[in-house]
Amino acid sequence: VSNAMLREAVYLSKLRHPNVVELVDIFVCSEGMGLVLPLAYSSLSSMRDTLSLEELKKCIVQILRGLEYIHSQDIVHVDVKPGNVLLYMESGGLRAVLSDFGLSSTYKCYNNSLEKDRGFTAAYRSPETYLGQRSTPASDLWSVGVFTYQLVLKKLLLVEDRKDMEKLVKEQEKLFGTPTKATWPHVAKLSNWKRYHTPPVKIETATWPSLEIEPVLKSFLSRIFVMNPAKRASIPELLQDPWLISASAIFTIDAAELESNRVEPMSCISLVLSQIRLFPSKDVLEEQARTY
Numbered sequence: 001v002s003n004a005m006l007r008e009a010v011y012l013s014k015l016r017h018p019n020v021v022e023l024v025d026i027f028v029c030s031e032g033m034g035l036v037l038p039l040a041y042s043s044l045s046s047m048r049d050t051l052s053l054e055e056l057k058k059c060i061v062q063i064l065r066g067l068e069y070i071h072s073q074d075i076v077h078v079d080v081k082p083g084n085v086l087l088y089m090e091s092g093g094l095r096a097v098l099s100d101f102g103l104s105s106t107y108k109c110y111n112n113s114l115e116k117d118r119g120f121t122a123a124y125r126s127p128e129t130y131l132g133q134r135s136t137p138a139s140d141l142w143s144v145g146v147f148t149y150q151l152v153l154k155k156l157l158l159v160e161d162r163k164d165m166e167k168l169v170k171e172q173e174k175l176f177g178t179p180t181k182a183t184w185p186h187v188a189k190l191s192n193w194k195r196y197h198t199p200p201v202k203i204e205t206a207t208w209p210s211l212e213i214e215p216v217l218k219s220f221l222s223r224i225f226v227m228n229p230a231k232r233a234s235i236p237e238l239l240q241d242p243w244l245i246s247a248s249a250i251f252t253i254d255a256a257e258l259e260s261n262r263v264e265p266m267s268c269i270s271l272v273l274s275q276i277r278l279f280p281s282k283d284v285l286e287e288q289a290r291t292y
């Protein structure tokens with residue numbers, strides 16, 4: 001059984017929100033451990049070419065709501081992308097939920113400031129994580145900006161090339177400008193800065209402002225596509241943005257209905273802990289499971 005599976009079980013046993021995938025049950029068999037989740041209608045990736053603009057906006061609002069909730073629980077998703085957003089067809093319309101927490105992490109406890117991200121999807125990765133900083137809530141928002149651009153304009157912001165990370169970093173900087181001491185204090189102290197910036201550093205001027213994009217959408221994305229994560233808009237600010245405001249009446253699900261399909265968190269944790277001997281790094285994983 002993988003550490004990612006255990007980590008996802010621990011996080012989902014804690015999380016309860018209409019826009020986060022529901023954990024129905026956990027099972028353990030001779031082949032390992034599995035998670036039982038509600039059967040989804042589809043994924044955002046599969047339906048990205050069939051949804052109307054208004055439907056896409058409503059999905060983005062719901063994803064932001066889900067992220068706002070998990071961030072309040074000290075969890076960063078780390079791998080936000082259309083393939084990790086499940087869609088459920090409900091009486092009130094499509095319900096979008098965040099799924100796949102296998103790469104997720106906490107960002108405040110366990111002194112995780114020294115821990116690197118466990119993985120990523122290159123095209124959706126934020127500038128600060130390329131430069132060596134761990135993912136934070138602001139990093140998740142960068143990913144939302146990337147897939148919003150992708151879903152609305154029907155193309156990726158940057159072409160993914162995991163074999164050439166330096167090329168991708170350079171393309172990011174051509175679009176949004178090279179960070180400087182004035183725009184991002186201490187950026188040169190990040191662990192990967194010198195890997196991608198050999199003196200004398202070429203300062204790229206952002207070409208993003210010259211791209212032809214519908215003005216209201218461009219304004220929304222410009223609040224996300226800020227190289228310094230500390231200066232990105234917050235989720236409450238984005239939810240009030242004019243581009244999304246028309247989609248503010250989002251689908252909601254009755255709390256009692258959501259709870260009826262949930263196992264009790266402690267029963268999940270007890271089951272995970274009963275199988276903890278199967279996993280490496282026993283002490284670390286056991287402490288994390290008990291905390292959650």
